[in-house]
Amino acid sequence: MSMIVSSIGQGLLWAILGVALFLTFRILNFPDMTVEGTFPLGAATAVTAISHGVSPLMATALAFVTGALAGLITGLLYTKGKIPILLAGILVMTACLSVNLRIMGGANVSLLGKKTVFSSQFLQSLPKYFDSIYVGLLMIVIVTIILILFLQTNLGQAFIVTGDNPVMARSFGINTDNMTIMGLMLSNGLIGLGGALISQNNGYADINMGIGIIVIALASIIIGEVVFGELTLNQRLVAVTLGSILYRFVLLIVLQLGFSTNDLNLLSAIILAVCLMLPNLSKSLKLDHVITKGVENNETK
Amino acid sequence: MKQNKVPILSLKNIVTFVNRKTPSETMILKHLNLDVFDGDFITILGSNGAGKSTLFNTIAGTLPPDSGQILHAGTDITGDSVEKRSRFLGRVFQDPKLGTAPRMTVAENLLLATKRGQHRTLALRQLKQNLPAFEQATASMNNGLSERINTATENLSGGQRQALSFLMATIRRPDVLLLDEHTAALDPNTSTQLMEQTNEKVLDQKLTCLMITHHLDDALKYGNRLIVLDDGQVRYDVRGKEKNELTKEELLSFFGNIA
Numbered sequence: 001m002s003m004i005v006s007s008i009g010q011g012l013l014w015a016i017l018g019v020a021l022f023l024t025f026r027i028l029n030f031p032d033m034t035v036e037g038t039f040p041l042g043a044a045t046a047v048t049a050i051s052h053g054v055s056p057l058m059a060t061a062l063a064f065v066t067g068a069l070a071g072l073i074t075g076l077l078y079t080k081g082k083i084p085i086l087l088a089g090i091l092v093m094t095a096c097l098s099v100n101l102r103i104m105g106g107a108n109v110s111l112l113g114k115k116t117v118f119s120s121q122f123l124q125s126l127p128k129y130f131d132s133i134y135v136g137l138l139m140i141v142i143v144t145i146i147l148i149l150f151l152q153t154n155l156g157q158a159f160i161v162t163g164d165n166p167v168m169a170r171s172f173g174i175n176t177d178n179m180t181i182m183g184l185m186l187s188n189g190l191i192g193l194g195g196a197l198i199s200q201n202n203g204y205a206d207i208n209m210g211i212g213i214i215v216i217a218l219a220s221i222i223i224g225e226v227v228f229g230e231l232t233l234n235q236r237l238v239a240v241t242l243g244s245i246l247y248r249f250v251l252l253i254v255l256q257l258g259f260s261t262n263d264l265n266l267l268s269a270i271i272l273a274v275c276l277m278l279p280n281l282s283k284s285l286k287l288d289h290v291i292t293k294g295v296e297n298n299e300t301k
Numbered sequence: 302m303k304q305n306k307v308p309i310l311s312l313k314n315i316v317t318f319v320n321r322k323t324p325s326e327t328m329i330l331k332h333l334n335l336d337v338f339d340g341d342f343i344t345i346l347g348s349n350g351a352g353k354s355t356l357f358n359t360i361a362g363t364l365p366p367d368s369g370q371i372l373h374a375g376t377d378i379t380g381d382s383v384e385k386r387s388r389f390l391g392r393v394f395q396d397p398k399l400g401t402a403p404r405m406t407v408a409e410n411l412l413l414a415t416k417r418g419q420h421r422t423l424a425l426r427q428l429k430q431n432l433p434a435f436e437q438a439t440a441s442m443n444n445g446l447s448e449r450i451n452t453a454t455e456n457l458s459g460g461q462r463q464a465l466s467f468l469m470a471t472i473r474r475p476d477v478l479l480l481d482e483h484t485a486a487l488d489p490n491t492s493t494q495l496m497e498q499t500n501e502k503v504l505d506q507k508l509t510c511l512m513i514t515h516h517l518d519d520a521l522k523y524g525n526r527l528i529v530l531d532d533g534q535v536r537y538d539v540r541g542k543e544k545n546e547l548t549k550e551e552l553l554s555f556f557g558n559i560a
Contacts, residue, residue: 150423157405158421161413164402167394171361172469173387173418 006129007252011220011245012136013198016143017213018220018240020190023147025221026236028163028183033089033214034074035191037096038067040210042192043199044103047111050200056117060196067192068185070096075181093210100207108206116200132201139197140241143190148234159183160233191217212265215272220244222275247271307375308336309509310360310477315369317352317359329355330366331533337477337511341540342503344520345513346552347530353513356530357479360511362386373476388418391475393466393483400466403455407446407465410454411435414469438468442498444491460491467499471508478503480512496523517549529555 017039024032042063049059070092077088101107123131150156161169162179169176191213199205224236224243231239254267317330329352337343347353358364360371362383371379373389394400401410412428412435432450439447442464446457454462463483470478480499484492500523503510514520520527527544529537537555539547 149425152426153423154416154421154426155423157409157413157426158416161402161405164404165399167399168402170383171387171390171392172413172416173384174413174421175382175384 002128003252004249005127005133007248008245009129009132009136011248012140012241013132013201014194014216014248015136015140015220015241015244016190016194016197017217018224018244019140019143019147019237020187020194021214021217022221022237022240023183023187023190025218026163027160028180030085031089031214031218032074032184032187033086034070034092034096034184034188035089035217036210036213037093037100038070038188038191038210039195039213040100040205040207041070041096041103042067042195043205043209044100044109044195044207045192046196047109047199047205048103048105050111050114050116051109056115056119056200060117060193060200063192063196064189065192067195068189070192071184071186071188072181074188075184078184079177079180096210097207104205104207107208108204110204111200112203116203117197118200135197135201139193143193144237144241147237151233212268215265215268216247219247219268219272219275222272223247223250226275226278306338308372309339309341309374310337311335311370311372311375312356312360313370313372315359315366315371317355317364317366319355319364321367329533330359332369333534335528335535337509339509340507341526342508342510342524343512343526343528344524345511345528345530346515346517346520347513348556351530352533353530354481355533357392357481357511357513360386360477360479361390361392384418389476390479391417391470391473391477392479393463393470393481395482395485397459397462397466397486400469401454401457401462404453406453407439407450407457408432408435410465410469411438411472414472417473417475438472439465442468444494458491460487460495463487464495464498467495467502471502471506474506474508476509478508478510480510482513482515485515499523517552521547521549521552 017035021032021035024030045066046059046063049062050056054062074088074092077083077091078085081088083091117135118131123134126134151160158169158174159179159182162174162176162183166176169179195209199209220240220243222243223246224239227243227246228235228239250271251264251267255261259267312333312335315330315333316328318326318328320326333352333356345353345356355364359366362381362385366379369379370377378386402413405413408428408431412426412431415431436447436450439450444461444464446461446464449457449461454465457465463486467483483499484495487495496519502508510524512524525544526538526540527547528535
């Protein structure tokens with residue numbers, strides 16, 4: 001039972017990454033590798049700030065800012081520097097490795113004995129793992145509501161159309177470069193925020209904690225899409241969070257089957273690959289009704 | 302006389318290259334001059350490679366000219382970006398895929414179009430308030446578009462998409478409307494229908510319009526001015542009565558001479 005609670009808590013915390021990546025991967029229509037650098041960047045920023053006596057909330061906000069700055073650099077390299085987006089992301093991700101070491105002053109920093117956003121008396125009074133559910137739920141609800149509202153504004157609509165049809169967007173006076181940069185900043189800011197929360201939840205920041213992040217974030221997006229099918233844009237944003245929790249359940253099952261945590265990255269990659277192929281596979285193998293049945297069974301459990 | 306007024310759009314001595322600084326560098330527009338006046342409905346003819354599309358890309362700002370000057374109502378806009386020029390320009394592309402955002406609905410596309418050239422702010426988009434107006438606008442196209450106002454445009458037919466593109470380009474009155482063979486990708490019936498509606502709306506709203514076409518009949522039938530592009534220059538330019546009296550045979554023989 002406590003494992004399930006823990007999985008839900010982790011799913012909610014990591015959902016912020018899925019929602020953040022949704023902005024670039026699904027709305028702007030490109031994969032942004034920067035996140036592999038901005039996730040530990042956010043963690044490094046928050047943990048270092050906290051260990052220097054900055055308040056946990058302030059430190060978490062700072063992580064958003066540094067993440068957004070890294071996103072700005074990727075955006076400038078891509079739009080003004082005309083570097084392909086995949087390469088621009090990899091460049092910033094690589095540069096972040098050094099920056100993170102500079103910030104942390106070493107390969108990892110512990111938060112042992114420091115106050116974090118999880119150390120309030122109220123959160124400590126909750127049963128085990130419910131602190132991450134509480135913080136995760138609060139953050140993902142706030143982030144999702146703000147994004148849904150933002151996407152309904154004129155600026156948000158201009159952002160969506162930039163990914164949908166840049167030629168048309170420009171012919172209607174939308175500066176697609178600025179929209180792309182804005183999207184990358186917002187997305188990577190949220191990734192940094194996620195890094196800050198998860199490192200505080202773990203109690204440390206590690207230089208290697210960014211490895212495989214894009215796969216995890218993509219998995220929550222894709223699982224949400226595969227399970228829930230055709231949805232409106234707002235519903236799709238919510239589905240990412242549910243996808244993120246489902247992904248944690250899948251990991252839990254896999255670990256119960258006897259795999260070790262060392263296998264997690266391999267397993268994550270396999271899960272994502274399967275989910276990405278599923279729409280095509282289900283067509284050729286007529287898996288549709290098998291999956292619907294499987295989902296029904298899960299829901300009745 | 303019209304000619305004494307300031308042209309709404311003026312191209313002076315335009316030279317445009319494509320594939321600049323590559324072995325396949327080609328000069329497409331060769332010292333082209335063109336004055337467009339308010340109320341002009343110009344049909345543009347020209348063989349492949351004559352520079353019709355390059356002319357539109359030069360006007361829209363997609364392809365900045367290598368030399369020459371573009372004026373909008375007397376103001377130099379040669380260095381302005383596509384986004385900046387969208388304030389006075391409406392454009393319909395030949396490819397139905399280019400003109401609309403596929404994953405957004407008809408209404409959302411129209412809403413974006415009402416903000417053409419404006420600064421986008423964090424104000425809520427107010428889609429609902431605009432729906433009645435959009436329903437009215439789409440109903441005027443008589444092709445079932447008004448019933449599909451909340452459908453993503455990727456699910457529309459080519460004809461509906463082009464009709465929507467046309468509505469989007471004109472929903473805020475543009476100073477100059479560019480139609481780049483906007484009916485060429487459609488079947489003959491749909492094409493004729495959209496052409497008729499285009500003509501009606503351009504005349505109704507007294508739009509200034511440049512329309513590229515491959516059909517001599519369309520070029521003769523529609524518009525109040527006809528130009529022929531050849532080898533990057535305007536080779537033929539008739540307007541008003543002279544254009545009305547122009548016959549297909551005369552036009553064909555002209556093409557025979559330049560070919």
